[in-house]
Amino acid sequence: MELLKPEIIEKVGNLNLRARLVVEGFLIGLHQSPYHGFSLEFREHRPYYPGDPISRIDWKLYGRTDRYYLRKYQADTNLSAYLILDKSKSMDYGKAITKFHYARTLAASLAYLLLHQNDSVGLVIFDKEISSLIPPKSKINHLKLLLRELTNAKPSQRTSIYDVIYNFASQVKKRSLIIIFSDLIEDPDEVIKAFKLIKARKNEVIIFHILDLDEMEFKFREQALYRDMEDHSIIPVNPLNIRELYLNRFNRFLEKYREGFAYNKIDYSLITTNTPYNNALSAYLNKRKRLL
Amino acid sequence: MSFPQFLFLLLLIPIPIIFHFISKKLLHKKDFPSLLFILRSDRRLLRWFLIRRLLLLLLRVGVIISLIFAASNLLIPFPFFDPYNKIILDQSLSMEKLEVSSYMADIVIPNRGGVSFIHNVLKKHPIGVLVSDAQRNGFKELLKNGKRYPGINLDKISLLKGNIGIIDHQIGAPFIGEYTDIMFTILNQYKNSKSVYISLYIDDIVIRQKEVTLNQGINEIKFSLSLDEGPHKGYLVINDKDGFQFDNIRYFSLFINPLTKVIIYSLRHPERLLAALNPSFFHVNWVKTPQEEIEGDIFIIDGFPLDMISWNIGDSVPGIVCFSNAGESPYANEIPYKLSKITNISSISPFSDLKTLLNITIRYNSKLEMGRTLLYFRNGDAFLKKKKNLLFLPVSFENSDFSLHPVFIPFLYKLVSLILQKDFNKDILMDQAVILETPFNPIIVSPDDRKYIPASLGVDKYLFIHTGKSGIYEISDGFRTWGYISVNPDPTETYLDTLKSEDIVILFGKKGYNNGTTLFLVIGCLLFILSAILERK
Numbered sequence: 001m002e003l004l005k006p007e008i009i010e011k012v013g014n015l016n017l018r019a020r021l022v023v024e025g026f027l028i029g030l031h032q033s034p035y036h037g038f039s040l041e042f043r044e045h046r047p048y049y050p051g052d053p054i055s056r057i058d059w060k061l062y063g064r065t066d067r068y069y070l071r072k073y074q075a076d077t078n079l080s081a082y083l084i085l086d087k088s089k090s091m092d093y094g095k096a097i098t099k100f101h102y103a104r105t106l107a108a109s110l111a112y113l114l115l116h117q118n119d120s121v122g123l124v125i126f127d128k129e130i131s132s133l134i135p136p137k138s139k140i141n142h143l144k145l146l147l148r149e150l151t152n153a154k155p156s157q158r159t160s161i162y163d164v165i166y167n168f169a170s171q172v173k174k175r176s177l178i179i180i181f182s183d184l185i186e187d188p189d190e191v192i193k194a195f196k197l198i199k200a201r202k203n204e205v206i207i208f209h210i211l212d213l214d215e216m217e218f219k220f221r222e223q224a225l226y227r228d229m230e231d232h233s234i235i236p237v238n239p240l241n242i243r244e245l246y247l248n249r250f251n252r253f254l255e256k257y258r259e260g261f262a263y264n265k266i267d268y269s270l271i272t273t274n275t276p277y278n279n280a281l282s283a284y285l286n287k288r289k290r291l292l
Numbered sequence: 293m294s295f296p297q298f299l300f301l302l303l304l305i306p307i308p309i310i311f312h313f314i315s316k317k318l319l320h321k322k323d324f325p326s327l328l329f330i331l332r333s334d335r336r337l338l339r340w341f342l343i344r345r346l347l348l349l350l351l352r353v354g355v356i357i358s359l360i361f362a363a364s365n366l367l368i369p370f371p372f373f374d375p376y377n378k379i380i381l382d383q384s385l386s387m388e389k390l391e392v393s394s395y396m397a398d399i400v401i402p403n404r405g406g407v408s409f410i411h412n413v414l415k416k417h418p419i420g421v422l423v424s425d426a427q428r429n430g431f432k433e434l435l436k437n438g439k440r441y442p443g444i445n446l447d448k449i450s451l452l453k454g455n456i457g458i459i460d461h462q463i464g465a466p467f468i469g470e471y472t473d474i475m476f477t478i479l480n481q482y483k484n485s486k487s488v489y490i491s492l493y494i495d496d497i498v499i500r501q502k503e504v505t506l507n508q509g510i511n512e513i514k515f516s517l518s519l520d521e522g523p524h525k526g527y528l529v530i531n532d533k534d535g536f537q538f539d540n541i542r543y544f545s546l547f548i549n550p551l552t553k554v555i556i557y558s559l560r561h562p563e564r565l566l567a568a569l570n571p572s573f574f575h576v577n578w579v580k581t582p583q584e585e586i587e588g589d590i591f592i593i594d595g596f597p598l599d600m601i602s603w604n605i606g607d608s609v610p611g612i613v614c615f616s617n618a619g620e621s622p623y624a625n626e627i628p629y630k631l632s633k634i635t636n637i638s639s640i641s642p643f644s645d646l647k648t649l650l651n652i653t654i655r656y657n658s659k660l661e662m663g664r665t666l667l668y669f670r671n672g673d674a675f676l677k678k679k680k681n682l683l684f685l686p687v688s689f690e691n692s693d694f695s696l697h698p699v700f701i702p703f704l705y706k707l708v709s710l711i712l713q714k715d716f717n718k719d720i721l722m723d724q725a726v727i728l729e730t731p732f733n734p735i736i737v738s739p740d741d742r743k744y745i746p747a748s749l750g751v752d753k754y755l756f757i758h759t760g761k762s763g764i765y766e767i768s769d770g771f772r773t774w775g776y777i778s779v780n781p782d783p784t785e786t787y788l789d790t791l792k793s794e795d796i797v798i799l800f801g802k803k804g805y806n807n808g809t810t811l812f813l814v815i816g817c818l819l820f821i822l823s824a825i826l827e828r829k
Binding site: 090 | 320328
């Protein structure tokens, strides 16, 4: 698991390799095939045997038949998933590893995982508008395209999540799993509103809210001119004086997202860039499992 | 002491300024994902940030300047202090002595003695210089707290344990043929008796010199002198065995009157008057018949009926008219215009009434002012007044107890000398004005040979005001010397009084100090605290 620390993974230059490293390392840690139970499509029931996971018992069937049956899913079921990556300038923040690098690796890993699960995976990269959109495909060769696109993406302008998601929602015709990688630095009400729209179209949404620990803790000491990475405004700051104020505001900001996404039943994972990838993947898989 | 060499450290001031501008350029800029949670970007905030940095710079420069000034110990005149430089000069007599110590200042003659000392001190201390030989107790306290008063440089001046000074002198009957007594009152403020040399100079010649032991406190030294007729000047000097001269020179002037012929008009034999005037320098004749006319210098008419007086001796003949009746005087209501001239006679004059007159001690050098009306008026009546050359006394020498009083003889002498008006001599204190009554245009020659012509105040009256230097001033008509004015310092100077707080205030400003070190240290600390507070903001 030590190898899955982001700063170590980031040393591997090739994104393909990184994704593979993450996923395979993750799978080794699980000691269980990930290829069962992740698909969305139900295939059949089978009788329960001692040792089977209780969570997979179909309780509704038990209610009808008074017997234990497990739900079995079709492993090669093709799921349409969109990986949506925020490449706004604010994502470029971080010391050992930037938020963007972390999000990119995580997205690549999930692409790798999903494609090897025979799901179709698409990719959307955006800042203030969608700069790149690759429709979902399930071929394994599709991974190369995705990874190339991810590799070429560079953080640039400011972000406008609401506009992007709103536009994107109109383009998604098929029911899909939409996975967002972003720091969500925008008005939470607007962002929640946008995802609510996607959710309303029968899509499943998973949000990876990626932040740097500096943003979470604000443990700076030296006063400096702080420059907003997106709008380049400058403000003199003495961190010692405003830390408490900052943390209050920031926690209120996070709380708003938590409450808003929970209320709309949107999966939300707050991840800092020092969180090992397997944790992030576990969070995803656990949530998917619960979802299914 | 000041250390102006530290002012070169002011050259360091540009360092924080340069650092300020460099650091402004190198000011750390930190990229942050969003300032949403810090504060809204606000130009006012940025402006305050820059102003704060500028204030910090100014405060830091201020701290440096204050520390440099504190180290330099400069004395800076502040608007709320006295804006003028103050040089306090000790005007005690000892400061006039040149040969004793190079640190003493001659405050009178500007090109000698202590002037160079003053200049040297001024170079170091542009403000608040005290030049003194510190012969007063108050200066000892100043020296104890010398560090608090850097404007004073008294380190090299030895302090005395006490002082000896002549605080008064009296001159007895100054008439020809008599021994004139001169008595000096000397104050010894040492804790023990002190042996000193005393030298008496008359007309610049030492005529008495002796060693005396002065007890602690008041001592009286008396000299009896036989002098020639006319004006004389003199002074007494006290030296201790070390030759150090104290505030101990006393100038005096005296006039030896010629033999005076006195005619007494009295119906009865005037025993008391004769007893008072004999034996003396007076040649006295008694005349009981008023019609008799005898040549004399002065007439005393006592106990004589007014209607029997021959007034042909009237206005041109000096004399004293005495009345047994102390009530009304014959001129009580006839000279009202003279009342308005009585402006300079103090209501507390010892001559204000008879009772006081009989109880006072009339000193030989009492300052009876010359004037047409001498003393006190009550209800418009002249108690004692002079009309031209006559003094009218509402008291009889023979018939009242006054002639039995011990003051009678000196009082009589004084009256006679006033009437004779031959004595131009004056004994005054420094910086006092002198009104001279002379029949000629006087020229005053000061001790340093300067010549002054007094301002005229009317007929035969002149005002002389240039008495800023102690010593003997000569009254001359250009050809001969008519008299002298002796000018002495205020005798209270001789007393070792503590320095008055007003003196210190003059030196150190209204707030009591202008000590550069303390002041600038305080300012520096305040600025430092302010900068620390501002930095935390």
